[in-house]
Amino acid sequence: MAMNRIGVFICHCGRNIAGTVDVKRVAEEIGKREDVVLSTTYIFMCSEPGQKLIEESIKKYNLDGVVVANCSPTLHEKTMRNAAARGGLNPYRVEIANIREWAAWPHEDNPEAATRKAIRIINATIEKLKANASLEPIEVPVTRRALVIGGGVAGIQAALDLADAGIETILVEKEPSIGGNMFRLSETFPTLDCPQCILTPKMNDVAQHPNIKLYAYSEVESVEGYMGNFKVRIKKKSTFVDWDKCTGCGECLRVCPISVKSEYDLGMGERKAIYIVNEQAVPLKALIDENSCIRLQFEKKVREGKIKPKKAVKICSKCADVCEPNAIHFKNNEEIVEEEVGAIVVATGYEVMPAEAFPELGGKYPDVLTALQFERLLAPSGPTAGIPRRPSDGKVPESIAFIHCVGSRDPQNGVPYCSRICCMYTIKQAMLVKHALPKTAVYDFYIDIRSNGKGYEEFYHRAKEEYGVNFIRGKVSKVYKVGDKYRVQGVDTLTGRIIEVDVDMVILATAAKGSTGVKELAKKLRIPYDEWGWLKETHLKLRPLETPVGGVFIAGAAQFVKDITDSVSQGSGAAAKAMTLLSRPQLEKEPLLAKVDTEICAGCGRCKDQCAYGAISIDPVRHVAVVNEALCEGCGACSANCPTTAIQVVNFKKGQIIRAVDVLAEVF
Amino acid sequence: MSEKEFEPVIVGFFCNWCTSAAADLAGTSRLHYPANIRPIRVMCSSTVDPVYLIRALQEGADATILGGCHPGDCHYISGNYKARRRVVIVKTVLKSLGFDEDRVLLEWISGSEGPKFARVMNEYTEYIKKKGPSDFKYVDSLGGE
Numbered sequence: 001m002a003m004n005r006i007g008v009f010i011c012h013c014g015r016n017i018a019g020t021v022d023v024k025r026v027a028e029e030i031g032k033r034e035d036v037v038l039s040t041t042y043i044f045m046c047s048e049p050g051q052k053l054i055e056e057s058i059k060k061y062n063l064d065g066v067v068v069a070n071c072s073p074t075l076h077e078k079t080m081r082n083a084a085a086r087g088g089l090n091p092y093r094v095e096i097a098n099i100r101e102w103a104a105w106p107h108e109d110n111p112e113a114a115t116r117k118a119i120r121i122i123n124a125t126i127e128k129l130k131a132n133a134s135l136e137p138i139e140v141p142v143t144r145r146a147l148v149i150g151g152g153v154a155g156i157q158a159a160l161d162l163a164d165a166g167i168e169t170i171l172v173e174k175e176p177s178i179g180g181n182m183f184r185l186s187e188t189f190p191t192l193d194c195p196q197c198i199l200t201p202k203m204n205d206v207a208q209h210p211n212i213k214l215y216a217y218s219e220v221e222s223v224e225g226y227m228g229n230f231k232v233r234i235k236k237k238s239t240f241v242d243w244d245k246c247t248g249c250g251e252c253l254r255v256c257p258i259s260v261k262s263e264y265d266l267g268m269g270e271r272k273a274i275y276i277v278n279e280q281a282v283p284l285k286a287l288i289d290e291n292s293c294i295r296l297q298f299e300k301k302v303r304e305g306k307i308k309p310k311k312a313v314k315i316c317s318k319c320a321d322v323c324e325p326n327a328i329h330f331k332n333n334e335e336i337v338e339e340e341v342g343a344i345v346v347a348t349g350y351e352v353m354p355a356e357a358f359p360e361l362g363g364k365y366p367d368v369l370t371a372l373q374f375e376r377l378l379a380p381s382g383p384t385a386g387i388p389r390r391p392s393d394g395k396v397p398e399s400i401a402f403i404h405c406v407g408s409r410d411p412q413n414g415v416p417y418c419s420r421i422c423c424m425y426t427i428k429q430a431m432l433v434k435h436a437l438p439k440t441a442v443y444d445f446y447i448d449i450r451s452n453g454k455g456y457e458e459f460y461h462r463a464k465e466e467y468g469v470n471f472i473r474g475k476v477s478k479v480y481k482v483g484d485k486y487r488v489q490g491v492d493t494l495t496g497r498i499i500e501v502d503v504d505m506v507i508l509a510t511a512a513k514g515s516t517g518v519k520e521l522a523k524k525l526r527i528p529y530d531e532w533g534w535l536k537e538t539h540l541k542l543r544p545l546e547t548p549v550g551g552v553f554i555a556g557a558a559q560f561v562k563d564i565t566d567s568v569s570q571g572s573g574a575a576a577k578a579m580t581l582l583s584r585p586q587l588e589k590e591p592l593l594a595k596v597d598t599e600i601c602a603g604c605g606r607c608k609d610q611c612a613y614g615a616i617s618i619d620p621v622r623h624v625a626v627v628n629e630a631l632c633e634g635c636g637a638c639s640a641n642c643p644t645t646a647i648q649v650v651n652f653k654k655g656q657i658i659r660a661v662d663v664l665a666e667v668f
Numbered sequence: 669m670s671e672k673e674f675e676p677v678i679v680g681f682f683c684n685w686c687t688s689a690a691a692d693l694a695g696t697s698r699l700h701y702p703a704n705i706r707p708i709r710v711m712c713s714s715t716v717d718p719v720y721l722i723r724a725l726q727e728g729a730d731a732t733i734l735g736g737c738h739p740g741d742c743h744y745i746s747g748n749y750k751a752r753r754r755v756v757i758v759k760t761v762l763k764s765l766g767f768d769e770d771r772v773l774l775e776w777i778s779g780s781e782g783p784k785f786a787r788v789m790n791e792y793t794e795y796i797k798k799k800g801p802s803d804f805k806y807v808d809s810l811g812g813e
Contacts, residue, residue, distance in 0.1 A: 003692075024777070037810055042675070072688075072692045072695075074689070074692065098692075098709075099696065101691065101692040101694075102691055102692075102707055103703070104695075105695035105696065105701045106694055106695045106698070106699060106700055106703075106786070107700070107703055108698065109700055109701070110703060113702075113703035114703060117701070117703045117706065120706060121706075121707070124706075124708060128708075132803075139744055153813070177813070224804060256804075259788050286694030322717050323728060384732070409688060496687050522741075523740050523741060524743075524744050526742070527744070528685070528686070528689075528741070528778060528779045529780075530778075530780040536780050548685055548689075548743070548779075557684065580807075593709075610714070610743055610750060611746035612747070613745075628706060633744055634711060635711055635712040635713055635714055635715060635743075635744035635747050636710070636711055636714065636715025637712060637714035637715060637744065637747050637750050639715060640714060640716060640717040640718075640750070648717065649711065652710070652711060652715065654717060654719070657708070657710070657717075657720060658719070658720065658723055660708055661679060661708065661720055661723050661727065662727050664677075664679045664706040664708060664724065664729070665679050665706075665724040665725075665726075665727035665728045665729040666677075666679060666728050667677055667728040
């Protein structure tokens with residue numbers, strides 16, 4: 001039966017709504033409706049007295065439905081439903097009319113139009129509400145296991161915290177070793193810690209933790225299910241080596257005749273066709289790169305019919321010959337494994353734009369590098385053992401220029417945002433150059449120095465005062481080759497002079513973006529992302545670790561570029577969020593699901609064809625559609641395709657929407 | 669028509685996960701667009717029955733806009749593709765009956781695209797303003813009310 005004792009509560013939201021919308025007039029207009037018994041306003045409906053007002057009005061006026069006209073339902077729908085429940089009204093008899101984000105704010109330039117629009121939105125909401133049914137949440141079980149995607153410092157921290165709390169945790173890393181970008185760094189600002197020294201204990205903990213199952217060199221293939229009950233398929237990429245047998249001794253690396261550029265060293269060093277990422281890799285296992293191994297290339301060409309050997313050929317097997325545990329088998333061992341988890345933490349990190357993207361700044365020259373590449377040249381464990389050398393001729397540089405904001409704060413050539421970490425790592429690199437090569441001249445071209453962290457500003461002053469780094473405020477317009485030097489042309493905006501310096505190397509602090517492949521992963525998880533590959537949080541300020549998909553959390557630079565301190569904090573934070581979810585014995589699922597009226601269902605199956613979750617089946621005996629509540633997500637695709645309106649989403653019934661549409665479409 | 673400038677009525681069906689979030693973001697960012705847009709939140713673009721769009725046009729709307737997630741980004745896996753097929757059908761039906769198919773618009777606006785939301789609303793309102801009132805709604809009155 002349609003509601004006829006509705007209460008409407010209009011929020012001023014301070015001046016946010018009332019500053020534009022004439023809330024008094026709105027209340028009067030709505031109060032004229034016959035089905036509305038109370039139409040009132042209050043300064044902050046979300047405040048305790050505001051909620052009390054709802055509770056008490058429900059009792060006093062015996063309300064059978066409530067509309068709260070305030071902000072977006074993503075903010076306070078739950079607050080208002082809980083308030084109604086305390087007043088004795090079923091929470092699903094509460095609807096939110098969003099008159100702040102959808103009327104007051106976008107039309108603040110036109111108060112009359114905003115007021116009329118607010119009235120209309122509330123009227124449409126009342127029409128929709130009138131046929132709402134009382135509902136109870138559906139209880140679903142929880143799988144007490146977690147998945148962490150990405151084994152950088154944020155993912156490692158999340159996995160360790162979850163595992164320490166007694167939750168079986170699966171860690172998936174696409175590279176052959178965990179450690180992420182942090183493991184590539186030379187030293188960390190502002191403490192100048194050695195990242196390998198501080199990260200390896202955590203990496204070893206991951207390897208040895210009884211509650212952590214590590215899938216390195218693996219990727220998430222597909223994700224099904226919902227909060228508390230996800231089914232994840234993980235692809236273990238082919239290593240051509242039996243990792244159960246491999247001891248990581250490294251004998252094979254020494255005999256392999258093929259050398260290629262190392263991905264871990266970002267092209268600054270070399271690795272063999274069979275390789276271990278680095279000496280401290282976790283897991284410490286060898287793998288063969290199919291694209292550079294001559295044996296695998298030969299076998300592939302034979303398979304594809306490109307080469308037809310007339311007789312049996314003995315092709316390179318040097319690595320297998322020296323492998324004592326017989327781990328190297330050259331067979332494709334790609335495998336798909338399935339895991340069930342209740343919560344997922346996404347910690348996929350960042351990458352930097354390549355130097356080649358900036359030809360005007362010399363990105364095409366061998367001695368013009370990204371800062372992340374330069375980290376490898378500064379790292380004691382790197383290809384030059386911590387003494388930077390020019391990739392072109394191996395010369396120790398006598399002068400180096402650093403350029404900030406390459407692609408950052410530059411929508412035309414890169415991204416509009418500040419990449420946040422560049423100022424600090426550039427200052428650090430300048431300092432480390434001075435440590436390794438005290439006589440080398442260092443020029444640092446910046447727009448602004450952003451050193452907003454604990455000890456960061458002091459660190460900057462140290463670089464300036466103790467190390468004699470030349471900081472030049474101004475943008476660089478051009479880098480070009482003059483002899484075997486590179487001429488950096490820019491302007492010093494503090495003195496107004498054009499500056500030209502000839503240097504041996506140029507380091508570009510290129511803009512950070514979300515990792516390659518993160519958009520595809522986000523699609524599998526059904527979480528939103530932006531054009532630069534950053535995952536979108538539920539609320540930037542207050543729910544930075546959550547996504548709109550229940551049970552999926554984000555941590556570290558997957559959300560936006562972060563330094564190590566923030567990444568670790570977020571790793572722990574996301575783990576805590578996941579633990580909160582997994583600590584409950586049962587989860588409540590929204591009961592706003594599809595329901596079949598078996599009286600009119602003809603069993604045609606058109607709804608079944610629409611369902612992306614396989615939640616609908618046709619009962620062979622009664623010949624009607626049946627909805628599996630555990631699988632249904634309540635999207636309503638089925639209802640739009642039903643020729644008889646037999647299948648409908650509860651509280652989003654067609655009649656309800658059409659009544660609302662009638663109000664919205666009405667000509668003034 | 670009176671001397672007053674024509675103010676079209678445009679009913680917007682916005683999916684909960686992308687375009688509603690974009691509308692929230694546009695509001696929070698104080699991006700302005702005309703109040704001619706009259707919004708309703710639906711869970712998914714795929715739940716928008718062609719009947720909703722036709723009904724809005726019949727009842728007085730000069731245009732309708734359906735906002736969903738970008739292809740491949742649907743919160744419900746593939747709902748936006750279903751919506752796209754439905755919109756094509758509605759447009760075909762309108763066109764074959766001699767009505768203006770451009771009065772139904774399908775747009776993909778993700779939750780992070782507040783500026784795009786405001787831009788689309790501005791442009792579409794302007795476009796419909798230029799077109800003038802829809803003749804679809806007068807069918808009812810011609811039937812003899």
